[in-house]
Amino acid sequence: MPASDPTDQATPDAQPEQRHSHVLIIGGGMAGMAAAIKLKQQFGIDDWHLYDNREDFGGTWEAVRYPGCGSDVPGMWYSLSTDLNPNWTQSYPVQEENRAYLHGVAAKRGLRDHATFSALVQSLVWDDESKMWTVSAHDIHTGRQYRHTARLVLMAIGGLVLPQWPSINFEAFAGPCMHTAEWDPAVEVAGKRVVVIGNGSSGAQLVPALLAAGATVTQIVHSAHWMVPRALDKGLYKVYQAVLRRSTLLMTALRWVMAGVVDLQFPRFTTASGARGERARQQAEATAEAYMRSQAPERYHDILVPKFRIGCKRTIFDNGYLASLHDPNVVLVRDDVVEVTADAVVTKTATYPADVIAVATGFNYYNLYARIDIRGRDGSISLEERWSRDGMYAYETTMVDGYPNLFFLGGPNHATGHFSVICTIENVLLYVAAVAERVLRGTATTIEVAPGAYAQWCETIASALKDTVFSTPFGGCTSWYVYGGHNSTAYPWSQVTFWRRMTHPQWAELLLDGRPMTAPARRRWAWVGAGAVAAAVVCALLV
Incomplete structure (x- = not known):
């Protein structure tokens, strides 16, 4: 709460x-x-x-x-x-x-x-x-x-x-109810039914961790997000460990190169870049969609793949979330929450029993x-x-x-x-x-x-x-x-x-x-x- x-x-x-x-x-x-x-x-x-x-x-x-x-x-x-x-x-x-x-x-x-x-x-x-x-x-x-x-x-x-709480009354819920911005690490999730509300960056990080801790997860989402792989997860990090971290000059140079390369992506965020930007958007969207479809279960593709342009919402860097949806202990649904009872989250179409509610609806900027x-x-x-x-x-x-x-x-x-x-x-x-x-x-x-x-x-x-x-x-x-x-x-x-x-x-x-x-x-x-x-x-x- x-x-x-x-x-x-x-x-x-x-x-x-x-x-x-x-x-x-x-x-x-x-x-x-x-x-x-x-x-x-x-x-x-x-x-x-x-x-x-x-x-x-x-x-x-x-x-x-x-x-x-x-x-x-x-x-x-x-x-x-x-x-x-x-x-x-x-x-x-x-x-x-x-x-x-x-x-x-x-x-x-x-x-x-x-x-x-x-x-x-x-x-x-x-x-x-x-x-x-x-x-x-x-x-x-x-x-x-x-x-x-x-x-x-x-x-x-x-x-x-500051947590952004959804306009839902959680007062009736008898168990722990936490926003990701105010998480209580003392709450035990192993063997518990956890309902996660939201699927932005924090929700995408939370779900695999809950599954790894032994929870059964139901994730209720309102909309989709573009997701891309963590491109630097392996190759560049190995170079960093072996060579670059040994020199402040090399680490500084790496930061400049990363900044320059990343900023080359900017044209896809604006119409002012014309045809070049449109090509960049289409390529980025096609690449992201192919990645998402290759990683997530087919039954969730319609829930996960957005219909809007990449960048309209903050893009999520996938840390294993899409692969975790193959776990038999997770269910993903797109629906709107209408009520929270003492032991369940009620949406427009179903009721989901819950021991713990995790609210992953972002921050109040x-x-x-x-x-x-x-x-x-x-x-x-x-x-x-x-x-x-x-x-x-x-x-x-x-x-x-x-x-x-x-x-x-x-x-x-x-x-x-x-x-x-x-x-x-x-x-x-x-x-x-x-x-x-x-x-x-x-x-x-x-x-x-x-x-x-x-x-x-x-x-x-x-x-x-x-x-x-x-x-x-x-x-x-x-x-x-x-x-x-x-x-x-x-x-x-x-x-x-x-x-x-x-x-x-x-x-x-x-x-x-x-x-x-x-x-x-x-x-x-x-x-x-x-x-x-x-x-x-x-x-x-x-x-």
Whole structure:
């Protein structure tokens, strides 16, 4: 069942502890950790603090622990560029290994000395007189309150944390009922009848693990998903183990090559690529369909194979799910749940007995900031209220006008259907380091996006998204990418474009201490060197 709101545990009458730091980071996952490392490495800043409502660093990998949970991006690429890991034990690391890696980075970098855990942030309020943010937070266990002021705030709240519960009443069920985002490892599933609701990435990882643990599984799904094999599961990982992991330079080069090769897939996500994109889509769909039909039982083909374009929903990298459907202890049905009783899940057409219910319906991306009252220069309206009214957007995925010195890492429209989110976040940090440099160094007090530039960005990205497959009429599906008529999830251009925009800010669209910015002298010709590097990478990929 849905967990209680931890904000109810605050102690309203307690005097808050007063704190201050030059920079405040909210969120202790990969984005928050990357930001902390960036502050130290590039600017020598030790005057920073971090709040996270979990017990330690790790973000999604600290919070989400369902059986079979793991990365669907190769570990060789799914790691911080500052802390490459030569010791991955498998090409697609499981939750425990990802968590251990991040804990190791935190220990190595001394990040815990700057962090407060089990702390839920309730509000951020901008004071235009002091040019400071005031952040209110409290300990979710003790109710202890914190009042923290900071010049600059980095929002590093990950999107894969809050569970998305379906509109079903589970209260009558007598047994354990868990969302994959809030899994209780103490629940025994061996010999139990487990009904799994949902078949996205978490559902596809969960089912084989439940079967391996001795459960009998009924999976109830609402729609299909495109699935492809984990292409790097064997060959490249063997090369990585034998050769590449022995050299940081070789591991870095591998990441660049992987990024370039993967981004060549982007044309299939947009109609702007014309006939080339259509050929890429048709080829990708044909390849995926052939794989799915070759792996899954024939009786499930009509349930599994989608009718929409590949990329409209997030593509699933198969970890053995399709093959597991041959197991006699699993049944797959496409139906709608209408009721949950004390010992069963009732659909429109049948009743399925259950000892345990596992809800694998994804994450609630659009309510990430609903519990945080963020108020900028116009204190009469919160950011959540503004986004609900106008659509959830952020300039260059990271800034909102009227909210000075506030940057989102992994903000609206940062996600792609084909790339590593860590690379995306590190590119955003390149942008933050460039445009906020003077504020970080203390030679300026505010940096923000001009209102006109923000409005133009919102129009441009909304228009560009209409020409993509991401939950559009052209894509042919509906998905969590879109909420309230706005797609605030997907990025409509390639990651080469994203990198270029992050490393080449539109300075005139930004305000430093209220005045339009100009490019720093040392950056005006930086595009020459960057262009040469990009050209070399492209040439290497084409040879």
